[in-house]
Amino acid sequence: MDVSPILEGDRRALARVLTQIENDTEAGRAAMQALFSHTGRAHLVGITGAPGTGKSSLVNRLAQHYRHLETPLRIAVVAVDPSSPFTGGAVLGDRIRMVELSGDPGVFVRSMASRGTLGGLARTTAGLVRAFDAAGYDVVLIETVGAGQAEVDIARLADTTVVVEAPGLGDDIQAIKAGILEIADVLVINKADRPGVENTERALKNMLQLAHPVRRVFRHHGRTEPVEAEAPAGEIWIPPVLKSVASDGTGVPELAAAIADHRNYLKESGDLVRRERARLDNELALRIRERLVDRWRLESGNGRYEAMLDRLVAREISPEEATTALAGGER
Amino acid sequence: MDVSPILEGDRRALARVLTQIENDTEAGRAAMQALFSHTGRAHLVGITGAPGTGKSSLVNRLAQHYRHLETPLRIAVVAVDPSSPFTGGAVLGDRIRMVELSGDPGVFVRSMASRGTLGGLARTTAGLVRAFDAAGYDVVLIETVGAGQAEVDIARLADTTVVVEAPGLGDDIQAIKAGILEIADVLVINKADRPGVENTERALKNMLQLAHPVRRVFRHHGRTEPVEAEAPAGEIWIPPVLKSVASDGTGVPELAAAIADHRNYLKESGDLVRRERARLDNELALRIRERLVDRWRLESGNGRYEAMLDRLVAREISPEEATTALAGGER
Numbered sequence: 184m185d186v187s188p189i190l191e192g193d194r195r196a197l198a199r200v201l202t203q204i205e206n207d208t209e210a211g212r213a214a215m216q217a218l219f220s221h222t223g224r225a226h227l228v229g230i231t232g233a234p235g236t237g238k239s240s241l242v243n244r245l246a247q248h249y250r251h252l253e254t255p256l257r258i259a260v261v262a263v264d265p266s267s268p269f270t271g272g273a274v275l276g277d278r279i280r281m282v283e284l285s286g287d288p289g290v291f292v293r294s295m296a297s298r299g300t301l302g303g304l305a306r307t308t309a310g311l312v313r314a315f316d317a318a319g320y321d322v323v324l325i326e327t328v329g330a331g332q333a334e335v336d337i338a339r340l341a342d343t344t345v346v347v348e349a350p351g352l353g354d355d356i357q358a359i360k361a362g363i364l365e366i367a368d369v370l371v372i373n374k375a376d377r378p379g380v381e382n383t384e385r386a387l388k389n390m391l392q393l394a395h396p397v398r399r400v401f402r403h404h405g406r407t408e409p410v411e412a413e414a415p416a417g418e419i420w421i422p423p424v425l426k427s428v429a430s431d432g433t434g435v436p437e438l439a440a441a442i443a444d445h446r447n448y449l450k451e452s453g454d455l456v457r458r459e460r461a462r463l464d465n466e467l468a469l470r471i472r473e474r475l476v477d478r479w480r481l482e483s484g485n486g487r488y489e490a491m492l493d494r495l496v497a498r499e500i501s502p503e504e505a506t507t508a509l510a511g512g513e514r
Numbered sequence: 515m516d517v518s519p520i521l522e523g524d525r526r527a528l529a530r531v532l533t534q535i536e537n538d539t540e541a542g543r544a545a546m547q548a549l550f551s552h553t554g555r556a557h558l559v560g561i562t563g564a565p566g567t568g569k570s571s572l573v574n575r576l577a578q579h580y581r582h583l584e585t586p587l588r589i590a591v592v593a594v595d596p597s598s599p600f601t602g603g604a605v606l607g608d609r610i611r612m613v614e615l616s617g618d619p620g621v622f623v624r625s626m627a628s629r630g631t632l633g634g635l636a637r638t639t640a641g642l643v644r645a646f647d648a649a650g651y652d653v654v655l656i657e658t659v660g661a662g663q664a665e666v667d668i669a670r671l672a673d674t675t676v677v678v679e680a681p682g683l684g685d686d687i688q689a690i691k692a693g694i695l696e697i698a699d700v701l702v703i704n705k706a707d708r709p710g711v712e713n714t715e716r717a718l719k720n721m722l723q724l725a726h727p728v729r730r731v732f733r734h735h736g737r738t739e740p741v742e743a744e745a746p747a748g749e750i751w752i753p754p755v756l757k758s759v760a761s762d763g764t765g766v767p768e769l770a771a772a773i774a775d776h777r778n779y780l781k782e783s784g785d786l787v788r789r790e791r792a793r794l795d796n797e798l799a800l801r802i803r804e805r806l807v808d809r810w811r812l813e814s815g816n817g818r819y820e821a822m823l824d825r826l827v828a829r830e831i832s833p834e835e836a837t838t839a840l841a842g843g844e845r
Contacts (some may be wrong), residue, residue, distance in 0.1 A: 212834075219832040380645065456827075463826050463833070467819075470837040474844070475806040481845050488798075494785075495794050501550040502794070503543075506801040514812050 185325075189318050190221060192293065197318050201293055204310040215310055223459065229337050231327045231366075232347030237373045240429035241347060241438075242326050247288055248378050248435050250321060255289055261295040262326045263308060263337070274440035285452065286330035291320065305336035309385035309466070312340060333411050338366035342444045342455060345369045345438070348387060348502040350379035364390050367422050369441045375434065420448050456484040477511060517543040520649050521552060525622065528649050532624055532736045535641040546641055549648035554790065556590075556647040558778050560668050562631050562658045563678030563699075568704045568787060571760035572769075573657050577621055579766050580653060584622055589645035593625040593657045594639060594668070622651065636667035640797070645669060670793065673786060676700045676769070679718060681710035691798035695721050698753050699773045706757035706765065751779050810841060 188196035200218075203211030230245075232238040242260060249256040293311055308325060315323045327337050338344045346367035363385070364370070372383050421443050449455035464503030491505045500508070519527035531549075555604030561576075563569040573591060580587040624642055639656060646654045658668050670677045677698035695701070695718070705713050731788050758765030780786035822836045831839070 216832045216834050220829045223829060294845060460823065460827050464823055466833055467823060467826060467836055467840075470809050470833055471810065471841045474837050474841040475810055476803050476845060478842065479802065479806055492791065492795055492798060495798060496791050498551045498554060501547045502797055503547050505798055506805050508801045509798075510805040511809065513808060514713055 184217045186214055186217040186221075186317070188212075188486075189218065189314070192319065194288070194422060196283070198312065198364055203312055204314060205295060207307070210245060211310070212456060215223040215313060218314055221317035222242065222313050223316065225312075226322045227316075227325065228322060229343045230327045230346065230347060231329065231337070232373075234328055235324065236347045236349040236446070237429045238326060238328070238347040239437070241371070241373050241427060242324050244427075244429050244432050244435045245439060246431075247323065248439050250287060250289055250341075251493055256287045257319060258291075258292070259312075259318075259320040259323045260292040260326065261308060261311050261315070261323065261329070262292065263304065291315065291318075296394055305340065309340055331377065333424055335366060339465070343368045343442055345371060345442065348372050348383055349374045349381045352375045366444050368420065369425065369438070370422055371425040371427050371434070371438055373427045373429050375397040376428045380426065382424070383417055391422060391424070415446065420452075434486030515541070516550045517545055517552075517570065517648070518836060519547040520545075520549065520645070521649060523650065525619070528645065529643055532642055536626060538638070538640055542641070544695045546644065549645055552648035553644050554647065555653055556643075557653045557674070557773075558647075558672045559653060559773055560657065560658065560672030561678060562668070562675065563680075563704075565659055567680040568760045569659070569678040569679045569696065571654050572702070572704050572766070575758075575760050575763050576655065577764045577769050579763075581618060582619055588620045588654040589620070589622075589653045590651040591623040591657065591790045592642050592654065593623065593648070594635065594659070609615060613774060624648075636671065639668060640671055647703060666697060670796070673780055673789065674699045674772065675771055676702060676772075679703050679714055680705045681708045686747065695717070699751065699776045701753055702756040702757065702758050702765070704758045704760050707759045711757065715755060715757070722753060722755070741802055751783075792827060793799040795796060816838065 186200075189200060189238060191206075200211065200214045203214060205211075230238060230242055239262070246258045249258050249469065281289075295307065312323050312325060324336055325341055344366050344367070346364065348370065350372065360431075370387055370391070372380060372387070374380075425434060425438055425441060427438055429435070449458070488509060491500075491509055494500050495502065495505050517531075518529060528840050531542065531545045532547060536542075552591050561569060561573055570593070573593075577589045577591060624646075626638065627641065643656060656668055656672055675697050677695065677699065677700070681703065701713055701718055701722070703718070705711075756765060756769055756772060758769055760766070777786075780789070819840060822831075822840055826833060826836050827832050
């Protein structure tokens with residue numbers, strides 16, 4: 184597949200391929216293969232937070248900031264809408280956005296509905312991000328909503344994860360968000376002109392202390408389990424807690440600076456390379472698993488599976504016995 | 515493996531096997547196999563809701579209610595603590611509970627920390643539930659916290675899912691919870707003596723209307739995608755919205771009645787059998803996938819995988835090419 188128009192900055196060609204990737208078509212998969220060798224350069228920044236934190240406005244401001252630098256950066260935005268796992272429909276999706284940036288050829292915004300499984304969502308997002316990376320966008324902002332596994336999966340995708348909070352959220356929400364805090368490389372309290380900002384700041388700093396700094400650094404290695412022995416002295420990233428007012432742009436340059444600092448930290452500590460390797464490791468393992476299952480499906484008739492399932496439902500055999508009958512023994 | 519002590523009601527033997535299952539030991543897997551033919555009788559009831567809704571007290575009250583029936587039911591409780599996906603530690607876990615029930619031989623409470631992946635959590639929970647089922651417990655109450663994929667996975671595990679709300683939650687939380695509402699078979703507003711209960715009731719009923727009833731019935735068939743053609747006329751389950759005050763037991767008999775009604779609905783509509791089949795289908799498919807991957811791992815040396823990953827990181831080959839090199843072609 185000829186992807187040279189995309190590499191040369193043809194927006195319509197890029198848009199077409201993004202749709203093909205989102206729909207997981209044959210052409211989309213072919214394009215991904217062809218684009219792969221051109222990836223690995225963009226800074227992937229995840230921006231996540233609950234509805235009502237003003238996260239979309241902040242993404243908008245951040246993009247504007249990058250566009251007004253002395254050497255403007257090319258910015259892509261992938262906005263992932265919230266959805267229910269069952270209906271596949273957007274709950275509070277606001278797809279009208281980024282008005283100030285429309286018409287700027289250095290910005291590309293892609294708003295996607297999250298459909299199907301959460302795993303599928305993370306995969307499609309990964310595909311879009313890779314296409315933007317290959318197309319030469321310097322920063323890819325990946326915006327997600329809410330608290331859950333999708334955010335964790337997307338945090339694994341990003342080099343830097345920004346968690347957006349807002350003043351005035353109750354204790355219940357804070358509890359739900361505890362998991363989200365642990366994926367944060369940068370924390371920002373948006374709507375910082377509202378009352379209660381000091382309380383939110385204090386609460387966030389307290390919660391950050393709960394996550395032991397020695398553990399934190401290992402998260403970047405793409406491992407689930409922290410490995411204490413590898414702690415490099417003095418190389419620990421402490422997530423800063425910033426404040427912003429997206430409506431007037433206050434705090435946006437500082438946020439951009441913190442994001443850049445984190446990227447530098449990742450580079451210097453070697454984590455950028457380790458994270459990239461962990462991501463590709465994860466992808467390769469998933470693909471191998473799918474390949475094995477697909478081939479097994481082709482080789483074994485569907486009727487045998489259903490017959491075995493019938494016997495399982497009747498409790499004539501155990502799950503282990505059914506597995507061995509269908510897919511062979513352990514070696 | 516001799517599981518007869520468990521089948522005969524030996525609590526210490528059961529406790530030992532539960533620990534083996536939770537730790538995924540060889541003995542635990544053997545016990546699961548041996549217990550499997552004795553499963554399929556318990557009513558599996560998921561109880562989920564955000565922290566602060568008083569869900570644990572409600573579970574406690576519900577268990578007491580079942581114990582004080584004319585023919586008392588044997589009750590098991592599996593309490594899944596909230597945890598972060600990264601540290602594996604409980605965030606706000608309250609493991610001291612069920613005081614009123616301690617010493618009652620007809621109740622068995624198992625509080626588990628959720629560790630490892632979300633998928634692993636659902637699997638371990640499924641194992642514990644199956645052991646309780648085989649051991650002859652009539653109702654297994656599966657308590658989970660928060661909003662996310664874990665709740666959805668556990669809802670797939672349960673016959674009946676109860677979602678607990680509380681008055682006075684803000685709009686932001688409501689939005690997060692939209693996904694949770696869709697897994698509810700029974701909704702209960704606990705702490706119903708608090709101000710704001712009418713607002714919460716109205717909000718829940720409004721949100722329920724968003725989920726079209728024709729879609730709802732198909733969810734029970736274990737499918738992600740609703741299949742409209744199969745709609746059995748007049749057999750639609752509309753989730754009731756109940757009120758309770760767990761601190762004094764108000765509304766608990768009505769909640770138990772709604773749970774029993776739902777079980778009857780599942781039986782009469784044939785959904786109980788379909789759900790059970792869908793669960794076993796899902797488990798068998800997962801096991802086959804793992805078996806294929808495990809055998810592939812044994813057959814291919816680890817060195818080859820690492821070498822291929824190196825080439826992938828260097829962008830010398832694409833993920834697709836690496837997959838084919840390691841796991842063979844598509845057929």
